[in-house]
Amino acid sequence: MREHFLVCPFDEKLLSRLKNERIAIxxxxxxxxxxxxxxxxxxxxxxxxxxxxxxxSVVSIPFHENLKNIPMAIxxxxxxxxxxxxxxxxxxxxxxxRIFLNSDNKANYTNIHILASLGVDCGIFFGENEIxxxxxxxxxxxxxxAKVGHATIEPFMYAVKHYSPDKLTDFxxxxxxxxxxxxxxxxxxxxxxxxKDLKAGKFIATGVEALSQIRENKFYQDxxxxxxxxxxxxxxxxxxxxxxICVGKFTETFExxxxxxxxxxxxxxxxxxxxxxxxxxxxxxxxxx
Amino acid sequence: MAIFNNFHYFCxxxxxxxxxxxxxxxxxxxxxKHMADSEPxxxxxxxxxxxxxxxxxxSGEMGISLLGGEPTLHPSFVDFCLYLLERKFxxxxxxxxxxxxxxxxxxxxxxxxxxxxxxxxxxxxxxPDKSSFSELENVKRxxxxxxHLTTAGFNIYKPDFNFDFxxxxxxxxGLRRHLRLGLAHPIPGKHNSFVPIDKMKQMAAKLIAxxxxxxxxxxxxxFDCGFPLCIFTEEQIGQLYKHNAGHLSFGCGPAVDIGPDxxxxxxxxxxxxxxxxxxxxxxxxxIRKYYMDIHRKTRIEVAGILEDxxxxxxxxxxxxxxxxLAHSYTHFFNEANIRFQEIYQ
Numbered sequence: 001m002r003e004h005f006l007v008c009p010f011d012e013k014l015l016s017r018l019k020n021e022r023i024a025i026x027x028x029x030x031x032x033x034x035x036x037x038x039x040x041x042x043x044x045x046x047x048x049x050x051x052x053x054x055x056x057s058v059v060s061i062p063f064h065e066n067l068k069n070i071p072m073a074i075x076x077x078x079x080x081x082x083x084x085x086x087x088x089x090x091x092x093x094x095x096x097x098r099i100f101l102n103s104d105n106k107a108n109y110t111n112i113h114i115l116a117s118l119g120v121d122c123g124i125f126f127g128e129n130e131i132x133x134x135x136x137x138x139x140x141x142x143x144x145x146a147k148v149g150h151a152t153i154e155p156f157m158y159a160v161k162h163y164s165p166d167k168l169t170d171f172x173x174x175x176x177x178x179x180x181x182x183x184x185x186x187x188x189x190x191x192x193x194x195x196k197d198l199k200a201g202k203f204i205a206t207g208v209e210a211l212s213q214i215r216e217n218k219f220y221q222d223x224x225x226x227x228x229x230x231x232x233x234x235x236x237x238x239x240x241x242x243x244x245i246c247v248g249k250f251t252e253t254f255e256x257x258x259x260x261x262x263x264x265x266x267x268x269x270x271x272x273x274x275x276x277x278x279x280x281x282x283x284x285x286x287x288x289x
Numbered sequence: 290m291a292i293f294n295n296f297h298y299f300c301x302x303x304x305x306x307x308x309x310x311x312x313x314x315x316x317x318x319x320x321x322k323h324m325a326d327s328e329p330x331x332x333x334x335x336x337x338x339x340x341x342x343x344x345x346x347x348s349g350e351m352g353i354s355l356l357g358g359e360p361t362l363h364p365s366f367v368d369f370c371l372y373l374l375e376r377k378f379x380x381x382x383x384x385x386x387x388x389x390x391x392x393x394x395x396x397x398x399x400x401x402x403x404x405x406x407x408x409x410x411x412x413x414x415x416x417p418d419k420s421s422f423s424e425l426e427n428v429k430r431x432x433x434x435x436x437h438l439t440t441a442g443f444n445i446y447k448p449d450f451n452f453d454f455x456x457x458x459x460x461x462x463g464l465r466r467h468l469r470l471g472l473a474h475p476i477p478g479k480h481n482s483f484v485p486i487d488k489m490k491q492m493a494a495k496l497i498a499x500x501x502x503x504x505x506x507x508x509x510x511x512f513d514c515g516f517p518l519c520i521f522t523e524e525q526i527g528q529l530y531k532h533n534a535g536h537l538s539f540g541c542g543p544a545v546d547i548g549p550d551x552x553x554x555x556x557x558x559x560x561x562x563x564x565x566x567x568x569x570x571x572x573x574x575x576i577r578k579y580y581m582d583i584h585r586k587t588r589i590e591v592a593g594i595l596e597d598x599x600x601x602x603x604x605x606x607x608x609x610x611x612x613x614l615a616h617s618y619t620h621f622f623n624e625a626n627i628r629f630q631e632i633y634q
Contacts, residue, residue, distance in 0.1 A: 086372075117339050275297065
């Protein structure tokens with residue numbers, strides 16, 4: 001089995017052509033959830049996660065016991081009335097689900113805070129509007145430094161867990177957007193590094209046969225060092241000490257809203273704090289049979 | 290800090306103010322000064338509520354009192370209660386019982402079925418003679434729905450008082466058979482109604498006169514903080530001892546009130562002195578220790594409400610704390626700044 005996860009829409013024909021793959025299926029509703037799960041019985045494919053881009057509020061999702069064991073990443077724009085969330089909170093805690101809320105809705109910074117404090121794993125995803133870096137920093141501070149136990153908040157937990165001072169940390173993995181971990185493929189079997197590239201027609205290969213040799217693919221190899229372009233241009237991010245943890249994700253908005261710099265510096269501090277705390281709490285581990 | 294029986298529980302809980310606004314203007318209100326100095330629109334945010342819930346859980350304190358102003362004026366009052374209950378806190382709400390139609394309906398629908406072990410109310414009731422018709426109707430509506438969760442609270446602010454009407458409330462609305470008796474205290478440097486020191490014995494006698502009827506109705510009366518021991522005769526103390534099954538205390542200590550702007554102070558009458566930010570402390574124990582220390586230093590300067598407190602063996606043995614510290618603070622106004630500096634901060 002190759003190390004990449006595949007990200008693709010639900011297409012039975014495409015699924016039948018894939019073998020022994022770990023797949024994240026992108027969909028926009030809950031009607032087909034069980035049908036999608038059932039279609040994973042053949043070919044040795046395994047469902048990595050259902051990526052659900054939901055246009056309604058979280059409270060309008062028909063959560064049910066039978067969703068319990070299905071890995072889901074739900075991307076929604078709003079949470080909905082608190083009392084209705086409370087009516088579903090026990091179910092939400094039990095599901096194998098992470099709920100991502102849109103940063104475009106200011107109330108979501110608080111909604112995520114509430115959800116995490118009630119034990120629901122969640123995260124923020126970045127919309128099209130300006131990010132409130134101060135509110136994001138407060139949320140990150142809670143996610144990493146809070147003294148009382150709570151559920152994880154992404155992408156902060158991923159970033160601090162995987163942070164290493166001597167290499168890049170790409171929290172895009174949380175959103176299924178990291179060329180090291182994910183490849184995106186559409187129903188026509190076009191393969192791209194990211195969903196954005198796939199939409200824009202920037203393919204690295206076409207045909208599921210190409211997957212097994214993807215590391216030898218020229219476009220794939222070229223992309224490996226694409227990040228170095230940053231440092232050859234007059235880009236303000238090239239001088240930012242926190243680049244290694246944001247990897248230039250906000251370079252287009254930096255001029256207008258430069259709050260990202262302080263945020264990611266603080267995130268690096270949080271990562272150091274987390275690593276120190278982890279090493280202090282590390283238990284002795286002997287060899288395993 | 291003081292009191293008898295389960296009232297002790299209320300007093301060790303931290304008090305969180307959801308809002309600075311109130312629907313009444315009680316003559317004895319010892320929060321008056323604090324309210325007047327605060328931004329009326331200032332309400333507790335969700336983020337701050339979560340911070341405080343975390344602070345308390347981290348401190349091992351799983352009881353929270355919500356108050357105001359009138360806490361039910363906070364637009365998220367019901368949601369806050371639900372949130373805290375979900376986090377396994379015991380929630381106690383200090384309310385006047387007066388709330389708008391919409392809030393009442395919401396509270397009735399969501400909160401009235403919660404078990405009394407998890408949610409309780411202290412409804413501070415005023416004498417009906419001094420209340421407007423609409424206020425009374427509102428209070429009765431509240432008690433009718435939430436009586437089973439509610440302890441009546443009555444604030445004594447004059448030596449001659451009357452709380453007969455509470456017995457009717459207890460029986461008519463099925464209130465819990467406790468009565469929380471508060472003693473109005475002076476706000477240092479301000480004017481409010483409270484029982485003057487020289488009238489406290491008269492007030493105590495009136496209180497003791499209520500014991501037979503309280504016992505007949507099986508209602509336990511408990512004192513809030515600031516009642517001094519020596520306002521009762523030996524015989525009266527014996528009666529109180531029996532009434533409260535031996536649980537007697539005449540204390541005064543930091544109650545720990547936290548405002549919507551995350552300032553903290555060591556009880557309402559002292560809210561214009563020694564305010565700090567919650568963020569300066571790591572735990573509730575740290576907050577209490579800080580204000581305990583200031584209380585102790587203030588007691589060194591002025592032992593209690595009477596000159597005799599200085600030599601009192603019962604105060605020395607901490608059987609009595611010497612009455613409310615707010616009385617002591619009134620000594621510090623209009624004098625040179627010559628005492629422990631901490632008490633002026």
